[in-house]
Amino acid sequence: MQAGVRGFQCTPASFKLVTSMTIRTAILTLCLLLQAAFAQAQTDLRSSVDALGQGKFADVEAAITVLAKTGDPKAVPVLEALAAGDLYTRKSDARVFMTRAAGDDVILIDPITGVEDATAPKASVQKIRVNNTVRRAVRTALGGLTLLSPERQTRLAAAQSVLMAPSGEVLDLVETALATEKDADVRRVMEEARAASLLKSDRSTDEKKQAIETIRQRGDRDALGILSSALGSVDETLRPDVERAIAGIEERQALWNAGQNVWYGISLGSVLLLAAIGLAVTFGVMGIINMAHGEMVMLGAYTTFVVQDVIRTRYPDMFEWSLAIALPLAFLFTAFIGLVIERGVIRFLYGRPLETLLATWGLSLILQQAVRSLFGPTNREVGNPTWMSGAFELGGLTITWNRLWIVVFSLSVFLALLAVLKRSSFGLQMRAVTQNRRMASSMGIRTPYVDAATFALGSGIAGMAGVALSQIDNVSPNLGQSYIIDSFMVVVFGGVGNLWGTLVGAFSLGILNKFLEPYAGAVLGKIFVLVLIILFIQKRPRGLFALKGRAVDA
Amino acid sequence: MITAFLLRALDRNILIAIAALLIVAALVPVLNLLVPPTSPFHIPTYIVSLMGKYLTYAMLALALDLVWGFCGILSLGHAAFFALGGYAMGMYLARQIGARGTYGNALLPDFMVFLNWKELPWYWTGFDHFWFAALMVLAVPGLLAFVFGWFAFRSRVTGVYLSIITQAMTYALLLAFFRNEMGFGGNNGLTDFKDILGFNIQAGGTRNALFAATAVALAFSLLVASGIVRSKFGKVLVGVRDAESRTRFLGYRVENIKLFTFTVSAMMAGVAGALYVPQVGIINPGEFAPANSIEVVIWTAVGGRGTLIGPIIGAVLVNFGKSVFTAAFPEFWLFALGGLFVAVTLFLPKGIVGTWRQMRARRRETARMTAASPQAAE
Structure with a gap:
């Protein structure tokens, strides 16, 4: 074992010795060779460059081809100067220079090394004339040269x-x-x-x-x-091959296009999910439609704006963190507003869902106008942190970072909410109230507290959705209005009292919408989806995932 | 039979309301046309049109009250029926423009010339005739309501779900009418009207006639609505509102009852829309906006749902308030409207008329009690 190890150690050492010697020799030889080659190349290049100044356009073109063949990157600035018309020939010895004006004289610059050579009177140099053929030759040569x-x-x-x-x-x-x-x-x-x-x-x-x-x-x-x-x-013989290749590519392109549509659909679905999930919670538990839900989203977006505004003026280095700071603030702020609304208005209207709908609509008008008075009716600019901007390619798909983050964010909100509902005692109480309010109440659950907390939770989630949506949408007082109807559709389609219904509803509506768009156009696609939902409700009046049991008949 | 139906419709309140409307229909044109402008009793023409507009809104609110107040269907899409009636009338008015449009094309409306269309789409045929347009004013909203209601009520879609799909319906129509390809003028809608039945639509006389027609139409709608509500059918209607399942178990076909009411209500809304368009001079897809439908609900709620006179009072009051507010403090109108929504639902669930009736009933009750109390004390 030991011998083996020693023997093993021995070999690399000797090997190293041999190699180091060889390398040294090799480097030495290489250096010498290179020096010679370099000198050789230098003179070759110089003469090729000088050839540019001689003869007619055809000769210049030939000289360009020679230069290109050298493959020397040093020729690149020379050719660029030629195309720009900055190359001159010295009449005395036909050498080619770049020039720079200095009073009546010009300073001659060596085009290869860029060293200033001498000053000469303007009359002593002549511009090398170029035409389009020469320019094209330069372009081709440059394309090839820069390859090296x-x-x-x-x-x-x-x-x-x-x-x-x-x-x-x-x-x-x-x-x-x-x-x-x-x-x-x-x-x-x-x-x-x-x-x-x-x-x-x-x-x-x-x-x-x-x-x-x-x-x-x-x-x-x-x-x-x-x-x-x-x-x-x-030629003819190759044509079928080319055609087959084209057909193959087109097929693949169609596949990628479908993939891209699915991605757009997922992206739209995640936005719908974010907007609808809070609504699903309040609707599921309390059986009321909160028309001011969209305004909660809007308030969340404005919270982001305020946070970014403060950061911009006070702590500009923190900008990358602005969304992380805005997220909890938006949640707390909108949850608080939600709590105030529930305690101040909604709790007096339990058992009258349609009237709650009216009251919350009124509240939404007030909130919209309040924001309009405070921040003005125009769009407010919310910036994207660097990690939210830009896009990357995945195969044939183009995926923008902000959309990807929103998908990730909406799914994490969904999972977090699911965890709260299934794992916490508050979630247990919420589910109990959803399923049978009176029974839950007789079991000692304080249903008014659950209602208030649920409404605050739903509003808080809407606020967080607002932070995310501020990244892809205009932050204006009307932000909420554009989401409210879509969120209703998702909740009604998905079914009440079941978060999975909301998830499935959001993504299927999103993907359906994006698949219809290329055929029907954006507007007609949307109309089609709306009609489809209306028809779907006829078939399943309580949505895709309806709660079963007697409680829903109440 | 119809006379019996209508006679039964006339209780004291309805009689007073109809009489008041007929008096207004006669009086306002007189005050506008015959009283000299210097007199304090003169009503300017623009006020006549404004009042005409309020009355069409009142008719829309009455239509909504019929389904919401008496049948318990909260439709958030009634503005769609209103707008469809408006479009039917607008199409007639657009055809009356003839060669007087900007492009001077006698065959096509301006926007079609602009879009480079060569011929009139098939669904525009017939709108040259007033009788056809008038028929469509009733038929299109009625048919939509019938088809929509047929599906919705048969599947027992109720409550909030129904409200939301009615909203989806009007939203879908909004998007559809915004499209230029639909052939209804895109987002500009139809406007620049010249004549109605050969009379200049801008002339004072025509405007007064339109106002009077609106007031009479409203009075007639009130009569019909009252007839429905006071008939035996109306009693079942209220039964559906208060205990739908129980009514069904008693053997009534709830879906047919709802469908009939919904369709009648939609036709009434369509007529209101048709009277609205010539008075404001434009119809555009904005009328389909879901927010409009919700506003109609608040007019009805303010006046008092489940009372027939309430929505008329509510619509006129709220819209009068809107005109005053938006002129005086434009930025506070939404606060006021929003506050109204909240306040009415919280403090006035029965609306103005309902609360007033309740108070009067209570006062009568206390009066009866005090009259009876000496005996009770003994």
């Missing part, structure tokens, strides 16, 4: 630009770049760029078949564009 740039971003951008505008000429360059590329992402794009360029070149049919396959695997709208343009240029 040491910057990853530049290479990626170059590969993408080749992919967007493929041509047979850059093919060699792309292949050169591909040979040395290490970064996996850049490599992938380069391979696609190679495939796209290959289709435009005169390579063999087999290679082209492979290229079609590579592009088909990319499978997005760009790939579709490349293949459709290739459809015109490739």
Whole structure:
């Protein structure tokens, strides 16, 4: 065992010795070689650059191609200067310079190193003239040259630009770049760029078949564009392959589109869920529709606005945390308002649900007008923290962060509420009152307390929903109005007294709405959903998940 | 039989109300047209139109009271029937414009020319004739109410659920009428009317005639509503309101009773809408807004639901208050309206008329008691 270990230790040490020697030698050799090569390249480049200043446009074009072939990133600024018309020839020795004005004279700048050379009279230099053909040649050359740039971003951008505008000429360059590329992402794009360029070149049919396959695997709208343009240029034998590839991509696109619609539907559903869940609680327990529910959402959104306002003026570094701060504040504030409403108005109206509906409608008008008087009738700006802004791609789906967070948030609110209902004693009491108020009361549950707490809880949840909705909607006094009818629909569709009904209701209405939109348009889709709900209620007058038992007949 | 039905409808209160309405219908045009503007008794034309508008609202509130106050169906979609009646009348008025529109197109209304439509959609045919439009004023809201009620009452959708789906109905119509493709003028609606039955709609005489027609129509609606309520059918209606299951168990077809009342009420609302449009000169999808329907409920509640005169008083009072308030302190109107909702439900559940009747009954009771008390003391 020990010997084995020693022997094992021995080998790497000697190996290290050998390798270190080899590496040193290698580096030394490489350095020498590089130095020579560098000097060589420098002179080569200089002469190629000087060639730009000679002859007619066709010669300039040829010189550009030579420059591009060197693959040297140093040629990039020279070509850029040429396209911009900043390149001049010194008449005396036909050397090419960039210039900078200095009084009557111009300062000559070496285009490769960027070092200022000498001052010369303006008359001694002549501008290199360019036309559109030359400009195009420069563009192609630049696309190819930047493929070899040491910057990853530049290479990626170059590969993408080749992919967007493929041509047979850059093919060699792309292949050169591909040979040395290490970064996996850049490599992938380069391979696609190679495939796209290959289709435009005169390579063999087999290679082209492979290229079609590579592009088909990319499978997005760009790939579709490349293949459709290739459809015109490739020869007869390849055409079926291209057509098959196009059909394949289109099929996949349709699938992704459906996926995107599902995502939009989930996103809409989560918004509906957030808006409706508090309503479901109060409706389920007390059997009243709280018309001021939308205004609670609105108050939550305005709480966010106030919190952000304070943060902006006093503690600007805390902005990222504004939503986390606003969330509990909105909950407490709206829960308090809810408590006041319940104690002040609603408790006098138990047993008269339709009149509660009227009274809460009146309250909603008052709250709207109060907010309008305090904050003005116009939209207030609520900012998105950085973690809520932007989007990312998932396969063919584009998902914005704020929508994703809202989905996560609404589901966590749902789960938290479910936990409260199923695990706490307050939840137990609430469920008891929902199922049979009088029996619960005889069992010693103080139903008025449960009512008050339920109403406060429902309002508080609405307030939290307001914080989330402030991120995707306009914060105005009318915010609540736009959600109230939809929330009713969700609650009525899902059924009363069952949170799962609300969840299923919200998501199915959301997804249905988004699936109808592409065919019927947004408005007609919504009308259709409304009619569907009206018809559905005929079939199941108490919603999808109705409470069973005698209590509901009361 | 019909005379018997109508005669039974006339109790003292209804008689007074109808007489008052007929007097107003005659008096207001006289005060507007015959009394010189310098006289303190002169009523300006714009006030005549404003009062006409209030009376159409009163008719709408009466229609709602018939289903809510006597049958217990809280409809949050009655403004939809009102607006549909309004649109039927608006379409007739739009056809009367003829070649006098902005584009001078005799065949198509302005908005269709604007949308580049080539011919009139099929559902606009017939609206050139007043009789057809008048028929549609009754038929369209009536049919919608019948179909809607047929499904809803048969499935025993009641209470809050019914309120919410009526709201969904008016909301769906709101969205539909906002669409330009529907062919009802999109969000601008129908406006710029010129003539009604050949008379200039802007002229003072026409406006007075419209006012008088509204007052007479309201009086007639009151008579019909009273007839329904006072008949044997009306007694069953109240039975449905107070104990639906019990009425069903006694052998009455509750859904048919509800359906009949709902349809009659919708037609009444449609007529109100048809009288509203020529007096305000425009009809647009905003009339379908769910908030409007809820406002109708508060007019009825303020006046007193379950009384026929209450909603008329409530609608006129609240709308008068709205006109005064929005002119004097516009920002406080919503506070006032909201407060009214809360206060009426909390403190005046029977409304003005109901509370007044209650107080009078109690006073009579105490009077009877005091008259009887010496004997009781002995």
